[in-house]
Amino acid sequence: MIARTWTTQLENKTLDLLEFPLVVKKLSNYTSFLVSHEKALALRPLPNIDSIFEKHQLIKEIFRVHEKGFSLAATNANDIRISVRSAEQGRILKPDELLAIAMNCDIGNSIKSFVHRFTEEISHISAITDNITDLEWLSSYIKNIIDAQGEIRDNATPELYQIRKEILSIHTYLNDRMETLLRNQKIRSALQEPIITMRNGRYVLPVRADNRNHIQGVVHDISASGATIYIEPLVLVDSGNKWRELQLQEQHEINTILKNLSSKIGTCADQLKLSTDQLASLDLLNAIGKFAKEINATHLIDKDPSDWIIEAPNELKLINASHPLLKGDVVSNTINVGGSYKALLITGPNTGGKTVALKTAGLLTIMALSGLPIPAQNGTMIPKYSEIFADIGDEQSIEQSLSTFSGHIKKIINIIARADSSSLVLLDEIGAGTDPTEGAMLGIAIVEEMIANQATLIATTHHSEIKIYAHNASNVANASFEFDLKKISPTYNLSIGLPGQSYALSIAASLGMPRHIIDNANNKLSKEERDFESLLAELNETLKTAKIKESLASDELQKAMDIRSKYQEQLAKLITKSEQIKEEIVIEIQQELNKIRRSILIAQKSIEKTEFKNAEKAYREAEENTTKIRNISTNRIKSSLPPIDKGTEPIKSESIVPGTYVTLRGLTELGEVLTKVNPVGEFEVQLGALRTRAKLDLVEQVSNKTGNITTDKINFPKKPTVPSEIEVRGQSLDDALPQVESFLDMAARFGHDRVRVIHGRGTGAMRIAVRELFDRHPLVLGYQTAELRDGGIGVTVVELAHTNQ
Incomplete structure (x- = not known):
């Protein structure tokens, strides 16, 4: 099996020579997270034919998903493997690790839910999602404790709620006392600047060094210049100690919460690992679908894998195949070997595409056996080779050192010793590197x-000599790449059955080599060599003529197809015109019915104003006109309908009862049945504003539901609004303060009486800074700390004065 033999140094070298690592690296760029990225890079030929078929079935199904406009990309998924393993070992996870796990649970549940809607169409993909455990309860549990910013919620536990409530209370007290001290002129004059700041988690005042004795308290820091001493006022030391104790209690409670959460992750470790692995498999599959479109590898997607991947040794046939890593206008070629001939020898000039063809054959075979789509078309056949050997290097000359030639020979000796009927062997420039x-x-x-x-x-x-050998051998075929002598460049078109010319003398002549030198070189060729080259030239001309004729025939075929397409387009326009005519008929009938309704209204008024006989006569005339119009409408609609499909099962009259809904042939609108079917096969139906009589043979479908009615909706631009809160948590003061000031101006102009500024708890520096801004802002009437349930000390509520907009 390939999986058991694809491990030696030689075979890893073969993968490199055929550029398979570059293919999977390119594929990995389409993945969404690290786990699927690693899976892409680890792709290798699969161990058995069933697993190969399974992968290609999955690719077929991902294309169905993409055709519906959906994706199975695990966008925003995380590599949680280390975190899960840590929790399994008893380590306490951080909030961001827990949120990443919750995110993966949500993504897994979302993809699983989507896939189960289409289980019958994508059964192989559905089998993968069956291994994704529904851990919605775990995700909800985590998110109920940790908010989107990674903060533990106040209500995570009753204990944490009480602790934070006390922290808010004492913090408010400390803040108020500090602000009272700042208003004291004697204290204010001793400060470097009149602000409240923090050092080592304590509220302090920046006191000038020469005024140290003016304020009693605990020194917590000194500035680098020594000019400022940061002192915690003595009157606040006890409260500061209490505040600090509560903060430590808060951290202890948070650790307890995180420990419990981590423990739950540990108990679900196996499910989380498996779900993450399956999520990565789906993400990789989604990436393969996108990658296939980029390299034009979509032609074989709809084929059953068993139709083009053959388990028994057989013919390798690549139809219009191209190298997946080449960019621009790539020439595709057909390569086949292993049927009537076991060896294919490709010849031709340098840079003509020989090595690329060799690599293409090997690379596409490896890709197909690895479960990847390949850029080749219908008719392609790939055997399941047990091993693929390659010796591909730069073109050699007789001036090469013996060591280089020896290296190639050693590789070939190794290949000969191992190659058998289940092997594909690729040799570049066979027999090169020594005497010709x-x-x-x-x-x-x-x-x-x-x-x-x-x-x-x-x-x-x-x-x-090898070309001549191949021409005469029954189980060996020649192949060559064409060369355009006029442009002195290869065409990269491969022709099987025709050996290639070297074109050395022709190229030299076209480049300006003196004619007598060319003639001298030509005379030195043996008669057999000259005859052989002449025969090749003649065969090439014959092939070119055949290709020109083929191209002309192809052009004529394309013209015929264009004409057919033109008539199909005209037919479609006629069908569209027919539908428009039907709509016009319905509108015309409705207009006539409106006239009759007005006649009935006139008759009804006559009942009230005239004698009964005259009214009865007018009403009867109106009713007769209504019946006449109903019959006209039915006949007009019926005459514009398409012919009845005789193969359709007729609708039974018993299913047409008042209250049910029907679809009439040629119309898209549902109609409500008003009466049962009468003996002549007719019933009354309400079609929007039209009440008419319809025949049973016009009914296409009966339903108990009205269906959904869609209406066009006009969206008007909304008046610009200003939010009632701003969040600057986590920003620098230089970034945050201008935002807050601008926000206050806009909120006041907009008419907000009260706004919220979310600055976070942190060290308190941001809260102090924004409150200093409030103190000097002309539109701020006052401010206070938010209630605990609304954010506590992390939020300040600001009262604003109104201003003219």
């Missing part, structure tokens, strides 16, 4: 040995 004659003979011997081992071989070469 000996190299060619060695190359032929290697090819014959691979065939004897029944391995499937694709090789590139420059040697004419």
Whole structure:
């Protein structure tokens, strides 16, 4: 099996040579979080055919999801593996770790809920989501204790609520006392500046060093210059101690809460690990779907995997295949080997695409066997090779050192020893790196040995002797890349069955090599070599002529298809016009009915104002006109309807009862049934404002529900509003204070009487700074700390004066 053999150094080297790591790295860029990213990079050929089929079935299903406009990307998911493992070992998790776990639970539940809506269509994906445990209770438990900013909620426990209530109370007391001290002129004159600040978690005043003895208290800090001493007033020391004790109690209670939460995570560790792994699998699958579109690997998605991935050794056939890493206008080619011939020898000039073709064949095979879509079209066949061997390097010359040649030979010896009927072997420039004659003979011997081992071989070469050998051998095929002599550049079009020319003399001549040198070189070729090159040139011309004819035939076919498309478009327009005519008929009938309704109203008024006989006559005339219009409407609608589908099961009259709803052929609006079907097969139905008589054979569908009626809604722009609160928690003072000042101005102009400024608890520096701003702001009438349930000391409520806008 591949999984048991894809581990040696040689085979890892093969993956590198064929650029598979670059493919999975590119794929990993489409993943949403670290776990799926790692899964992408770890992709390798799968161990058995069933697992390969399973992966390709999943790819088919993810395309169905994408076609519906949905995604299974685990956006915002987190790598919680370390946190879960830590909780399992008894460590206390941080709030942000717990929120990450809650987020994963929510994402898993959301994707699982979506997938279960389409279980029958995406059964393989549904099987993955079955392994995602519903941990909504755990997510809710975490979020009820920790808010979105990672703060423990006041009501997390009754104990924490009481502690914070006391903290708020004593903090308010400390703040009020400090502000009272600041208003004392004697104390104020001793300060460096009239502000309240904090040092080491205590409220202090910045006292000038020369006024140290003017204020009694505890020194908590001295400025770097020594000019300012930060003193906690003696009268507040006891309260400050109490405040500090409460803060320590608060932290202890928070640790207890986090410990309990972490314990719950530990008990759910196995479910969380599995759910995260399955979430990553779905995210990777979603990434594969997006990656497939980028590399144009969508043609085989709808095919059953067993139709193009073959378990038994068989022919490798890649139809219009291209290398997934090449950018721009990539030329696709068809490569096939392993059927009537076991070896394919690709020849042609340098930079003609030989090595790219070799890599494409190997890379697409590895991708398919790894459960990835490939850029190839219908008709592609890939055997499940047990091993893939490759020796691909830069083109060599006879001037190479012996050590380089020896390295290649050692690799080939290793390949020969292991290759068998379930192996794909890729050899670049076989027989290169030594004397041309000996190299060619060695190359032929290697090819014959691979065939004897029944391995499937694709090789590139420059040697004419190997081309001739391939031409004469029954189980070896030549292939070559075309070359445009006029442009002196390769076309990258591969032709199987035709050996390639070297074009060395032709290229040299076109580049300006003197003619006598070209003639001299040509004369030195043997007659057999000249005849062989002439034959190749003739065959190439024949092939070009055939391709031109094929291109002309293709153009004619395209013209025919364009004409067909044009007539189909005209037919669609006629159908649309027919629908418009139907709508116009209905409008016309409704207008006629409105006239009849007015006649009936006139008749009703006659009953009130004239003699009964005259009124009865007028009413009867109006009713006869109404019946006439009803019959006209039914006949007009019926005449504009499409023909009845004879294969449709007829609607039974017993199902048409008052109160049910029907759809009439040719109309989209539901109609309410008003009467039962009469003996002649007719019944009355209300179609919007139209009450008419319909025949049973016009009914297409019967329902007990009215369905949903949609109406167009016009959205008017809303008047701009100013919020009643601003949050500056976590910002620097330089950023926060201008925002608060601007907010106060706008809120006052807008007419707010009261606003909230959320500055957070922290060290208290932000709260002190914004309150100093309130003290000097002309529109602030007053302010106070919010109630505990509204944020406590982390929020200040501000009273505002109104101003003209």
